[in-house]
Amino acid sequence: MPSIKRINFVENNLLRVLTREIQEELAESKLERIYPLKVQGYAFAMSTRRGPRYLVCSLHPSLPALYVSEDPPNMDKERTTPYDHHLKKARFSAINQLNRDRLIRIEWEIINPVLGRTQLTMFVEFLGSFCNLILIGQDQKILGFARGQTPDDKQCRLIAKGAVYESPGPPLAYHVSDMQEPAFMKLFSQASSNKPLWKFFVMNLTGLSPQYAQEAIVRAELPVDLIASELDSSQRKQVWQSLQKVLELCGSDSYEKFYLYQNPETDTPLAISLFPSRLFPDMEEQSFPNLNQATGNVHPSILSRFELDRKKSKILKQVNKKIKKASALRKSLQQDLEKAKNADQYRLWGELIKANMRNLPRGQLEIKVTNFYDPKNAPVTIKLDPKMDLHKNADSYFRIARKAEASKVFILKRIKMNNSELVKLTQLRDDVEARGSVEELEAMELSKDGKILVKKEEKRSKSRTPRLREYRISDGWRVFVGRNGKENDLLTHRLAEFSDLWFHAHGAHGSHVILRREGRKTDISWKAVEEAAAIAAWFSKARYSGKAPVDYTEVRYLRKPRGAAPGLVTYLQHRSIMVQPGLPPKYPLAEQDQEEKI
Incomplete structure (x- = not known):
């Protein structure tokens, strides 16, 4: 039996014949557009004498290929490529194999009414698992590439825009x-x-x-x-x-x-x-009849099957890991349930100690008493803690019984949830295995942890706005404080009204503090301003200063620069006040109001 795992589409001899066929097929053709393939590579849409053709260059690490197809391959029409700008209106000139190796050179010609004729060269490198497509100009400098520096490049070639292209060189053997x-x-x-x-x-x-x-x-x-x-x-x-x-x-x-x-x-x-x-x-x-047809007939289906198996394997690995974890949890829960079933026994021991309390001396390690609840009055041996009297020993067994009884209810609930999870995971595994194409697998909308994204999004959509710190100050005004940069942005730019007052410690990192007007027409008292400023100073780097300056202004005067970090704002006008950092006197009671929404 031959030791061959899969077809080698870029075998040296196949490439020699393919380049000759491609030259004949694309002679005097014009490049219309370049499309990225759905799976690693590019398709060059060509206008030829025989009609539209596609020069398919697959850069898949396990299944690279180069061929001409009459049918459009599986490509992404939305994305652009690094070669679009340079090869606009280009004409195909020539293609040949270099050094009898897996290195292909494609020549393109661009005719410009002003600049005249320009020659661009594209190198297709099928070098092991790191395939590349490099476009260079007449000055031998790189204009575009599919992949940068390759980890296994022995010559340490620099593959970057503007760098001079260096050939991989002839084989050493x-x-x-x-x-x-x-x-x-x-x-x-x-x-x-x-x-x-x-x-x-x-x-x-x-x-x-x-x-x-x-x-x-x-x-x-x-x-x-x-x-x-x-x-x-x-x-x-x-x-x-x-x-x-x-x-x-x-x-x-x-x-x-x-x-x-x-x-x-x-x-x-x-x-x-x-x-x-x-x-x-x-x-x-x-x-x-030709090698292009043979390659184009099988490469797309093999690549699709390979990608399907790869994605299935990745998902199934995660799902099987979860199944293994859930199975181990079920085994552990069953063991805990067996222990919890001893609640009746612990309660019985407590009752027997209580019933024989007058007849038993203290300080014993164990006692042997008659079980009155047994039809045959069989004797029972009960272990005791000699450091406790009999009454406390009985209470100890009653307490253990209560815990075991309570844990039994909890364990049964967890077993039910665990069984439900195992059923869902098993169904998910079977569903993944049944999918027959990459499109069907992607239609499941699987997340990284093997769950369905739709459910995850529904759960996320129900999540509430983060609860902010809230305090009550003089005259019943409410003050809100952000905990971090994200909450500061949320509080200042989305939840606060233009007329609300904004406070922040001057020259120190700290939280945004908003004093809400909430439609009240009355003026904010100076005492309320001082208390809000003290809160802003407290939630800043100036917390332990004797006195700290705090800036305040109306929210209408705040601006967030484009691209600024979370929590960063600028303000057009403001006032400053010196305060002692601290929380309002009613701070402990303010926690009761935190359930209210802003």
């Missing part, structure tokens, strides 16, 4: 097409004692994918899982000859068909081959 037989035979001296032959080839030879490495081994009539160090000289010769045949088939300039192999039982595509493969004798074979 031998290219398999350049290798001669003596060098190939010498390569086996480095073979590990436990590494499969095909994996050994892939690690030491550039330009040879796992699929074609295994193809060469099968054509040499050797087992696919053969260990590299176990080959004798004749077997090495066989592998060399079969490898040359595979390279010859891969290097052809003309192909009549392209072959897709998939598992007939699971309907899962496994590989695309440039020639009839011997690696998949039991797999279903389909043929296509």
